[in-house]
Amino acid sequence: MPTVTEAHDRVAWNSFLASPALPDGRSGRQPFRPFLQSWEMGEVYRDVGNEIVRLEIRERNELIGICFGHIVPARRGRHLSIPYGPILGTGGWGLLLEELTHFAKDAGCTFIRMSPFLPLHHGSTELTMTQQGFRPSPLHLLAEHLWYLPLVEPDPWANTCHTEPVEVSTHAGNGLLRRAQDDTLPMTKEDIFKEMRATTRNLIRRAENEDVTITVSDDPIRDMPLFLALHDETRKRHGFTPYTDAFFHAQLKHFPSPSSQFPVPSSPSCSLYLAHYQNEVIAASIHMHFAGETSYHHGASSQKYRNIPASYLLQWHAIQDALARSDHIYNFWGIAPLSRDEQAIFLQEKQPKGSWGIPLSPCKKIACPARHPFAGVTTFKTGFGGKLLELQHCMDLPLSPTYYLTRSFETLRKWRRGF
Numbered sequence: 001m002p003t004v005t006e007a008h009d010r011v012a013w014n015s016f017l018a019s020p021a022l023p024d025g026r027s028g029r030q031p032f033r034p035f036l037q038s039w040e041m042g043e044v045y046r047d048v049g050n051e052i053v054r055l056e057i058r059e060r061n062e063l064i065g066i067c068f069g070h071i072v073p074a075r076r077g078r079h080l081s082i083p084y085g086p087i088l089g090t091g092g093w094g095l096l097l098e099e100l101t102h103f104a105k106d107a108g109c110t111f112i113r114m115s116p117f118l119p120l121h122h123g124s125t126e127l128t129m130t131q132q133g134f135r136p137s138p139l140h141l142l143a144e145h146l147w148y149l150p151l152v153e154p155d156p157w158a159n160t161c162h163t164e165p166v167e168v169s170t171h172a173g174n175g176l177l178r179r180a181q182d183d184t185l186p187m188t189k190e191d192i193f194k195e196m197r198a199t200t201r202n203l204i205r206r207a208e209n210e211d212v213t214i215t216v217s218d219d220p221i222r223d224m225p226l227f228l229a230l231h232d233e234t235r236k237r238h239g240f241t242p243y244t245d246a247f248f249h250a251q252l253k254h255f256p257s258p259s260s261q262f263p264v265p266s267s268p269s270c271s272l273y274l275a276h277y278q279n280e281v282i283a284a285s286i287h288m289h290f291a292g293e294t295s296y297h298h299g300a301s302s303q304k305y306r307n308i309p310a311s312y313l314l315q316w317h318a319i320q321d322a323l324a325r326s327d328h329i330y331n332f333w334g335i336a337p338l339s340r341d342e343q344a345i346f347l348q349e350k351q352p353k354g355s356w357g358i359p360l361s362p363c364k365k366i367a368c369p370a371r372h373p374f375a376g377v378t379t380f381k382t383g384f385g386g387k388l389l390e391l392q393h394c395m396d397l398p399l400s401p402t403y404y405l406t407r408s409f410e411t412l413r414k415w416r417r418g419f
Helices: 010-018 039-047 093-106 123-131 189-195 198-209 220-238 245-254 310-324 346-350 375-382 403-417
Strands: 003-006 052-059 062-072 079-083 111-115 145-150 213-216 269-277 280-290 293-301 329-334 387-390 395-398
Touching: 003 093, 010 039, 010 062, 039 052, 039 062, 039 245, 052 093, 062 093, 079 093, 093 111, 145 375, 189 310, 198 310, 213 310, 220 245, 220 269, 220 280, 220 293, 245 269, 245 280, 269 310, 280 310, 293 310, 310 329, 329 375, 395 403
Parallel strands: 079 111, 293 329
Antiparallel strands: 003 052, 052 062, 062 079, 111 395, 145 329, 145 387, 213 269, 269 280, 280 293
């Protein structure tokens, strides 16, 4: 019978998260390795004043699951947040939820918000959560529509859900299916560059011709003010709610720069990229590295030089660095949800010619609503080619009648923000 206890071993935790999913049904778990469930993310949230919980699930003394969560002391409703977790197969769910509920109630939470990193329509998990009393959240906790590039390994996300592949029309009419059988081949930078949208390739070349240079900070803590200044400018320009400066500092503290070009897979790290133009830093981004995956987590740019496509060259450098590390995934993170609305022709007009891979979505054709708050960033990210992974929507477990006040407030907020 599985047991659930508090976790104390950082190495065992991260090694479990970084290791491949086991094939047997007893201890087989999801094939994803989200860095938000790493030990270090708990330390980040602890540093910014959030109470955290780390639970491990064992069967016959073998580690079969982990779950990190943190208390969100929001005025709209204090709750326990589980970011992209738990990492668990089919066993131990009931015991885990029992422990999480005890922790959340003791901490004065009115609900638990869980956002598992699992593909849409992952039936067993959705059924388990519904049976335990969860209901769909009015808001998303994290990105649920991910755009990513498989890199040198065969795409480890390609067989994670059994849905029909998306067909995306292009100028040549080839769509995302043209190179489906090439998925098992290692990609080169020439392959990836060729599969980008033509506009994206041109903007990368233009940034190079404009003498934009990209560097990776050798001391991200020292250079953090450069990123923060641009991030504050970007926040004001786009009107989003940002992470705090303390959060960024804590993240760089606990996710240090890679100790070498080939970091240890189970040692999370991050890189601060800086784009320089005319002796100024005009764009910056923070990329997280864990278990052979690079994630584009935070980005910022200058309005002063908005016509200089530095961010395109910055991303291209980060992708090439990921290839050099033999990473298997480059995760752009969230884009706008893609719909079948034929009037929203975003991807059908702008999808890169011959984009490579089998996207994971049940839709036949996909398009992006032009007025969605993420429409602009969707244009940017999808231009590099890649695939769509649609995740399960986050779920709430009410613990108090006051949860429904929070739910009403968040439903209104969602409508006002245009999601």
